[in-house]
Structure formats: structure tokens, C-alpha cells
Amino acid sequence: xxxxxxxxxxxxxxxxxxxxxxxxxxxxxxxxxxxxxxxxxxxxxxxxxxxxxxxxxxxxxxxxxxxxxxxxxxxxxxxxxxxxxxxxxxxxxxxxxxxxxxxxxxxxxxxxxxxxxxxxxxxxxxxxxxxxxxxxxxxxxxxxxxxxxxxxxxxxxxxxxxxxxxxxxxxxxxxxxxxxxxxxxxxxxxxxxxxxxxxxxxxxxxxxxxxxxxxxxxxxxxxxxxxxxxxxxx
Amino acid sequence: xxxxxxxxxxxxxxxxxxxxxxxxxxxxxxxxxxxxxxxxxxxxxxxxxxxxxxxxxxxxxxxxxxxxxxxxxxxxxxxxxxxxxxxxxxxxxxxxxxxxxxxxxxxxxxxxxxxxxxxxxxxxxxxxxxxxxxxxxxxxxxxxxxxxxxxxxxxxxxxxxxxxxxxxxxxxxxxxxxxxxxxxxxxxxxxxxxxxxxxxxxxxxxxxxxxxxxxxxxxxxxxxxxxxxxxxxxxxxxxxxxxxxxxxxxxxxxxxxxxxxxxxxxxxxxxxxxxxxxxxxxxxxxxxxxxxx
Amino acid sequence: xxxxxxxxxxxxxxxxxxxxxxxxxxxxxxxxxxxxxxxxxxxxxxxxxxxxxxxxxxxxxxxxxxxxxxxxxxxxxxxxxxxxxxxxxxxxxxxxxxxxxxxxxxxxxxxxxxxxxxxxxxxxxxxxxxxxxxxxxxxxxxxxxxxxxxxxxxxxxxxxxxxxxxxxxxxxxxxxxxxxxxxxxxxxxxxxxxxxxxxxxxxxxxxxxxxxxxxxxxxxxxxxxxxxxxxxxxxxxxxxxxxxxxxxxxxxxxxxxxxxxxxxxxxxxxxxxxxxxxxxxxxxxxxxxxxxxxxxxxxxxxxxxxxxxx
Numbered sequence: 001x002x003x004x005x006x007x008x009x010x011x012x013x014x015x016x017x018x019x020x021x022x023x024x025x026x027x028x029x030x031x032x033x034x035x036x037x038x039x040x041x042x043x044x045x046x047x048x049x050x051x052x053x054x055x056x057x058x059x060x061x062x063x064x065x066x067x068x069x070x071x072x073x074x075x076x077x078x079x080x081x082x083x084x085x086x087x088x089x090x091x092x093x094x095x096x097x098x099x100x101x102x103x104x105x106x107x108x109x110x111x112x113x114x115x116x117x118x119x120x121x122x123x124x125x126x127x128x129x130x131x132x133x134x135x136x137x138x139x140x141x142x143x144x145x146x147x148x149x150x151x152x153x154x155x156x157x158x159x160x161x162x163x164x165x166x167x168x169x170x171x172x173x174x175x176x177x178x179x180x181x182x183x184x185x186x187x188x189x190x191x192x193x194x195x196x197x198x199x200x201x202x203x204x205x206x207x208x209x210x211x212x213x214x215x216x217x218x219x220x221x222x223x224x225x226x227x228x229x230x231x232x233x234x
Numbered sequence: 235x236x237x238x239x240x241x242x243x244x245x246x247x248x249x250x251x252x253x254x255x256x257x258x259x260x261x262x263x264x265x266x267x268x269x270x271x272x273x274x275x276x277x278x279x280x281x282x283x284x285x286x287x288x289x290x291x292x293x294x295x296x297x298x299x300x301x302x303x304x305x306x307x308x309x310x311x312x313x314x315x316x317x318x319x320x321x322x323x324x325x326x327x328x329x330x331x332x333x334x335x336x337x338x339x340x341x342x343x344x345x346x347x348x349x350x351x352x353x354x355x356x357x358x359x360x361x362x363x364x365x366x367x368x369x370x371x372x373x374x375x376x377x378x379x380x381x382x383x384x385x386x387x388x389x390x391x392x393x394x395x396x397x398x399x400x401x402x403x404x405x406x407x408x409x410x411x412x413x414x415x416x417x418x419x420x421x422x423x424x425x426x427x428x429x430x431x432x433x434x435x436x437x438x439x440x441x442x443x444x445x446x447x448x449x450x451x452x453x454x455x456x457x458x459x460x461x462x463x464x465x466x467x468x469x470x471x472x473x474x475x476x477x478x479x480x481x482x483x484x485x486x487x488x489x490x491x492x493x494x495x496x497x498x499x500x501x502x503x504x505x506x507x508x509x510x511x512x513x514x515x516x517x518x519x520x521x522x523x524x525x526x527x
Numbered sequence: 528x529x530x531x532x533x534x535x536x537x538x539x540x541x542x543x544x545x546x547x548x549x550x551x552x553x554x555x556x557x558x559x560x561x562x563x564x565x566x567x568x569x570x571x572x573x574x575x576x577x578x579x580x581x582x583x584x585x586x587x588x589x590x591x592x593x594x595x596x597x598x599x600x601x602x603x604x605x606x607x608x609x610x611x612x613x614x615x616x617x618x619x620x621x622x623x624x625x626x627x628x629x630x631x632x633x634x635x636x637x638x639x640x641x642x643x644x645x646x647x648x649x650x651x652x653x654x655x656x657x658x659x660x661x662x663x664x665x666x667x668x669x670x671x672x673x674x675x676x677x678x679x680x681x682x683x684x685x686x687x688x689x690x691x692x693x694x695x696x697x698x699x700x701x702x703x704x705x706x707x708x709x710x711x712x713x714x715x716x717x718x719x720x721x722x723x724x725x726x727x728x729x730x731x732x733x734x735x736x737x738x739x740x741x742x743x744x745x746x747x748x749x750x751x752x753x754x755x756x757x758x759x760x761x762x763x764x765x766x767x768x769x770x771x772x773x774x775x776x777x778x779x780x781x782x783x784x785x786x787x788x789x790x791x792x793x794x795x796x797x798x799x800x801x802x803x804x805x806x807x808x809x810x811x812x813x814x815x816x817x818x819x820x821x822x823x824x825x826x827x828x829x830x831x832x833x834x835x836x837x
Binding site: 267273275323332333334336337338340341342344345347348349351352459460462463466470503504506507510511513514517518521 | 574575578579580582627628630631633634635637638639641642643645646649652653660712762766769770773777804805807808810811812814815818819822
């Protein structure tokens with residue numbers, strides 16, 4: 001089966017610090033993929049390399065058959081990769097709905113009047129005209145996902161969208177991601193909330209100190225001793 | 235190259251002296267901008283303020299170098315206050331801080347410059363000392379003693395600052411806060427207080443740099459403009475946060491300027507452009523500088 | 528529509544005053560104020576909308592002025608074409624400088640723009656044909672009717688240029704380009720992730736901004752009958768262009784207009800009645816005060832006052 005994303009031998013360093021070393025993984029279209037690992041293991045660095053926020057030093061990143069490494073982030077978004085940010089970055093001078101108009105206009109694969117529909121799906125319709133700097137934490141997370149959705153992605157990367165949310169809020173976000181995946185969008189989820197990752201993912205990869213230490217199904221990965229050691233600390 | 239060999243040698247020697255002076259002058263900016271990421275375009279203006287303060291103190295008969303050293307504590311306090319204000323007003327708010335932060339320091343530089351004009355007039359001021367006015371000869375080349383004195387101070391300052399940042403606890407904390415603020419917070423240190431301390435040190439070095447400036451030659455209030463180019467060129471060429479890089483970059487700038495200055499076809503009218511051209515080249519070709527992170 | 532009606536009315540008023548008002552000093556003073564309105568409006572396209580501070584206004588303005596002067600000296604080019612040529616040259620400078628430095632963070636771009644001023648000034652100090660350090664004298668062409676004096680004609684021309692500059696800024700602000708620039712200002716990373724070609728938009732804003740500043744500079748040599756590097760590349764242009772939107776408000780096209788009108792008038796008053804240095808001090812203090820206490824400028828204060836008085 002044609003893989004939607006093929007990461008081969010990707011490495012990234014900051015000065016002397018190796019954030020990622022020879023990371024390789026494949027993702028199938030429509031898959032629900034989980035990425036876990038302790039703090040500082042390189043998860044966000046990896047998706048920054050995939051989304052284009054950072055350039056990988058070595059290796060290749062092939063999306064839908066096209067090598068991405070040389071492309072700037074905005075071109076990758078137009079090719080179909082969207083991501084939410086771990087610390088939400090709303091366009092704070094704009095209202096909620098205006099935030100969506102930016103990707104709708106610039107990625108251009110949807111129509112401007114879709115913005116309301118997307119807000120409905122995210123449960124933000126009532127706040128459409130609210131200035132985005134007045135939203136609560138969970139609303140900001142939803143806005144991040146809504147904005148990613150407005151880019152009509154084939155691949156959506158959700159970076160710790162549930163961090164710090166309450167149980168029912170986690171359920172809300174999880175349902176949104178399940179529904180998105182049901183429409184055919186491949187989803188990569190980075191999370192620390194284990195029960196969410198395990199319920200959501202079909203496959204899980206664990207990173208530690210910039211390397212993949214395990215790749216398995218959710219049931220298997222929790223039993224893996226290397227993964228347990230990575231989280232509990234050596 | 236269009237410049238005769240003996241003139242070239244003199245240019246290089248002079249350039250080395252000048253370069254170390256530029257490096258010392260830029261060290262403060264290396265800390266405040268290179269490490270702390272504060273867009274301190276007012277640094278050269280504060281240095282010129284230091285020059286004028288040295289002028290005032292030296293009028294009591296005190297040696298200018300001593301005056302410069304005595305000015306360091308009050309300038310340290312000034313630096314801490316400025317950073318505190320900047321932090322409370324801009325860094326904390328986060329949002330639109332970038333444009334306004336830069337505009338703030340620009341306004342500050344303007345106020346200092348005009349304040350100096352109002353207080354001292356636009357005429358040049360200078361200081362007197364036993365080592366100013368004399369020169370000694372190295373073969374055919376005459377080296378002004380004041381340049382050597384400034385060079386000496388520069389070396390001492392550079393070494394002291396480098397040692398401080400790598401050997402003392404606070405110094406290392408300053409470098410740490412530049413690299414990984416959250417980790418520092420987890421260790422129980424207060425990043426804001428450390429940054430405040432660092433900015434204070436940076437401003438104190440500006441005071442000493444001001445003393446060196448007025449020793450090397452007369453000063454006038456508008457001098458901060460050309461030094462914006464020189465200090466930022468050095469800091470950017472060095473690579474943000476690298477102290478040793480600052481010395482290397484200072485030398486590059488000093489020697490280039492010196493060669494242009496002594497070149498028969500170019501001369502003084504082209505010299506101010508050297509630092510800025512160097513800056514643009516570095517930004518265009520290798521923005522992380524020679525030793526950048 | 529309201530905008531165009533108001534603009535037409537202002538233009539007619541201005542043109543009318545050129546025939547009615549006898550005191551020539553009014554037109555000299557108005558020229559300077561109008562010049563700063565254009566510079567502030569142009570500055571705001573990159574500085575206010577996109578959030579990239581430009582200290583290099585004198586470089587673009589000066590290049591425009593010198594382009595006009597040199598072309599006039601060489602070919603006796605009419606003023607209209609001088610303005611076009613000046614806009615093109617300054618726009619090119621914006622394009623090249625932008626492509627080189629807008630990849631970097633805002634502060635590096637800001638410092639690079641200072642470099643542009645010094646380099647431009649150095650080039651023209653050393654260019655004999657353009658007058659070198661001593662400058663170039665220019666003889667104004669004979670005036671064609673209907674205006675009585677050259678300065679009155681320049682005044683009406685500047686009013687027209689203000690309207691054009693503001694119209695362009697207003698159009699950009701309300702268009703999808705404006706939204707993209709605002710996205711860049713709010714969060715450049717999120718803008719990139721949302722498909723905004725950030726570098727292209729920034730370079731566009733820089734080019735347009737530079738071109739408008741160059742166009743504003745073109746009439747200067749004719750205004751003074753003289754041009755020389757030190758006053759042409761004077762930092763005061765950088766200060767005024769930056770302070771006016773910071774004081775007036777940088778998110779809306781009215782901000783730079785209000786800021787420039789108030790600030791330049793105040794500056795003229797202070798320079799004449801107190802001193803040139805005090806004028807710079809006043810601007811510096813106002814800049815710091817507004818940047819610290821009223822980040823949204825006069826427009827922002829006005830909006831808050833309107834909200835609270837409901």
C-alpha cells in the first residue's frame with residue numbers, strides 16, 4: 001500500500017545537541033498514529049521537521065510521493081500537511097472566525113463560507129466573533145485544530161492538544177479527532193495522556209533521546225520494558 | 235590590493251588594536267542582545283553617555299580609566315532598572331512586544347543623544363591623561379599610546395567577562411538562561427533576576443567602554459549612530475552569545491576598517507560604511523555568524 | 528465610497544487653498560507635514576501591518592530624491608516621470624534588501640535597515656556627478672499655469688500623493704494581503720503553518736513601502752532647488768516615519784495620518800519656537816510614552832473612550 005508519509009534516516013541537531021538521530025517511520029493513508037516519549041525526546045522536533053517549521057539536517061521526508069525537505073512550511077501546508085501547536089498560537093488580533101479565514105484563503109482548497117461549518121464541528125460556533133485573545137485554554141486548543149482543519153489537510157498532526165485539559169474536555173477533543181479521521185484524514189497524535197493515545201492509535205511509536213525505541217500496537221507498547229524505562233527514567 | 239606593503243602592515247597593526255577595542259565595546263551587547271535577546275539598540279548611546287560621564291568625573295583630576303571603573307556600579311544599577319522596566323512592559327505581555335520593544339530602545343537612544351546635546355552641546359569633548367598625546371615607534375610605524383591603553387583595557391575586560399561567564403555560578407546561570415529558561419526555572423533559579431543581573435553587567439561594561447572611547451579620541455553626542463553599526467556587526471559576525479567570537483569578529487572589523495581608512499583610493503569617507511557592509515554581508519551569507527549556536 | 532468622496536473633497540479644498548491663501552509659509556510648512564504623512568503611511572505597511580520595524584526610511588526617501596535629481600540633471604526629466612523613476616529605484620532597493628534580510632528575525636532586519644542608510648549616504652557622498660559631499664544645485668523648470676508659484680504646485684501635488692498613498696495602504700489593509708500580513712505579525716510560525724507565504728508577503732510589503740517612500744522623496748530636490756547627502760539621509764526621516772504610526776496607531780491607515788499630522792505640526796512648532804534639539808527630545812519622549820502606555824496609539828485610545836462612554 002502506498003504510504004502517505006515516509007520518514008527515512010532523519011537527523012536534526014541544535015549546535016552540539018542531537019535532537020533527532022536516524023529516525024525512520026512510515027505512515028499509511030487514513031491511519032491513526034500515536035507518537036509518545038518522555039519530555040525532550042524529540043517528538044515536537046520531529047513534527048517540526050515534517051511540517052517544515054524546521055529543516056532536517058539529514059535524511060528524507062516523502063509525503064504522497066514528494067520529497068519535502070527543501071520546501072518551506074507554507075508550501076507543505078498547501079500540499080496537505082497541517083499541524084496544531086503545542087502552545088497555542090492564535091492570530092491574537094483577529095476574531096475566532098478570522099483566524100480560520102487565513103488558512104482558507106491561503107491554502108485555498110475550501111471556500112470562505114466553510115469557516116462557520118468548521119467552527120460548528122469544533123463546538124466554537126458561538127464564539128465566532130470573539131477576539132481570539134479572550135478564549136479559554138480548551139477553546140484555544142480547539143481553535144488550533146479548527147485552523148488546521150481549515151487548511152483541508154490530508155495529514156493532520158495534533159501536538160499535545162489535550163495537555164492540561166479536564167477529563168470531559170479530553171473526550172471532546174478525542175471525539176473531534178476520531179470524526180476527522182473517519183472522513184479519511186490521516187492523524188498523527190502526540191500526547192502524554194496515555195489512555196487517549198491508546199484508545200486513539202492503531203500504531204504507536206515511542207521516541208527517547210532522539211531515537212525510536214519501540215514501534216508497536218498500543219497494547220504491546222505499554223508492556224515494552226524499554227518504553228517503561230524511558231518514562232520512569234534510567 | 236592597491237595598498238603598499240608597509241602601509242598595509244601599519245593598517246593591520248592599527249586594526250588589531252582597534253579591533254580589540256571594538257570587541258570590548260561590543261561585549262556588553264553580546265550579553266544583552268546575544269544572550270538575553272533584548273533588542274538593545276540603545277547600547278551605543280549608553281556607551282556615549284558613559285563617555286560623557288567619564289569626561290565629567292575626569293574633570294576632577296581623576297584618571298579616565300579609574301573614572302570609567304568607578305562609573306561601572308551606577309551603570310550596573312541603571313542597567314538593572316532598564317531591564318526590569320523592559321521586562322514588565324514588553325516581555326511579559328508577549329504579544330506585540332517585538333515592534334514596540336525595538337521602538338522603545340530606539341526612543342531611549344534618541345532621548346539620551348538629545349539629552350547629551352542639550353547638556354553638553356554638539357562640540358567634541360575629550361579627556362587628558364599622561365598617556366594621551368604620546369606615541370611610540372615600532373620601526374617605521376607610530377602607534378599612539380592611548381590606543382594601546384584602550385587595547386589593554388579591552389583585553390582585561392574581555393578575559394574577565396569570559397571567565398565570569400564560564401567559571402562563576404551566576405555567570406553560568408546567565409548562559410543557561412539563554413539556552414534553556416524552563417530548565418533553569420525547574421532548578422529553582424529565577425530567570426528574570428538572572429537576566430536583570432546580566433543586563434546590569436552589560437550596561438556596566440558599556441560605562442567602561444565609554445571611558446575607552448573618550449580615551450581613544452574626542453566624542454560627540456551623535457557618535458552612537460556609527461557605533462550601532464560597529465557593535466551589531468561584531469555581535470552578529472561573532473554569532474549570538476559567543477564571547478570568544480566577539481574578539482575574533484572585532485578583529486575582522488578593526489582590520490577591515492583600518493585597511494579602508496589607509497587605502498589611498500578610499501579613506502575616511504568610506505570608513506563608516508565598512509561595518510555596515512560587513513553586517514549586511516554576514517546577515518545575507520551566514521546569519522549565524524562565525525561561532526553561532 | 529465614503530473614502531473617495533472625502534478624498535475628492537480634501538483635494539478640491541487643497542487645490543482651492545492654493546489660489547486663495549497668500550501666505551507662502553503655509554505651503555512650505557504643509558509640504559513637510561504632507562511628506563511625513565506619506566512616509567508614515569508607507570512605513571506602516573511593513574511596520575504596522577506586518578510587524579517589521581524599518582529604521583531605513585532615509586535610505587529609500589533619499590534614493591528617490593537623488594534618482595529624481597540625477598535624472599533631472601541628465602535629461603531634464605519632468606517631475607511626473609521623476610516620481611515614477613524614484614518609486615521604481617526605491618522599490619528595487621526594498622526588493623533586494625527585503626530578499627536578503629527578511630528571512631531573519633525582526634531585530635536583524637531593523638539593524639540591516641540602518642546599514643542601508645549609511646551605505647546609501649556613503650555612496651552619494653562619493654559620487655561626483657550627483658554632487659558629492661557638497662551637493663547639487665538645481666534650477667527649477669519654468670512654472671506652467673494655473674499655479675502662481677512652484678511651492679503651491681508642489682503642495683497640491685503632495686496632497687494628491689498623500690491620497691494615493693493612503694488609498695494604497697487602505698486597499699492593502701482590507702485585502703487578503705492585509706490579513707496575511709497581520710497573521711505574520713501575530714504569529715509568523717502559525718502563519719507559515721496556515722499556508723501563508725511569509726517571505727513573499729514581507730518582501731512585497733517592503734518593496735511597496737520603499738517605493739512609496741522613494742516617490743515621496745522625488746519632489747524634494749525641486750522643493751529645495753538643492754540636494755546634498757547629509758540632510759537627505761537624515762535620521763529625522765526615520766524617526767518621524769516610525770514615531771507617527773506608533774503614536775497615531777499602527778493597525779489602521781488613519782493612524783499614521785493622524786500621528787504624522789499631529790507630530791509633524793508639533794515638531795514644526797517646537798523647532799521654530801524652542802530649538803531643533805528640543806524637538807527631537809519631544810519626539811523621543813512621546814515615542815517612549817506611547818509605546819509603553821498606549822500601545823494602540825491615539826486611535827486605540829479613541830476606541831477605548833468610545834466603548835466606555837456607551
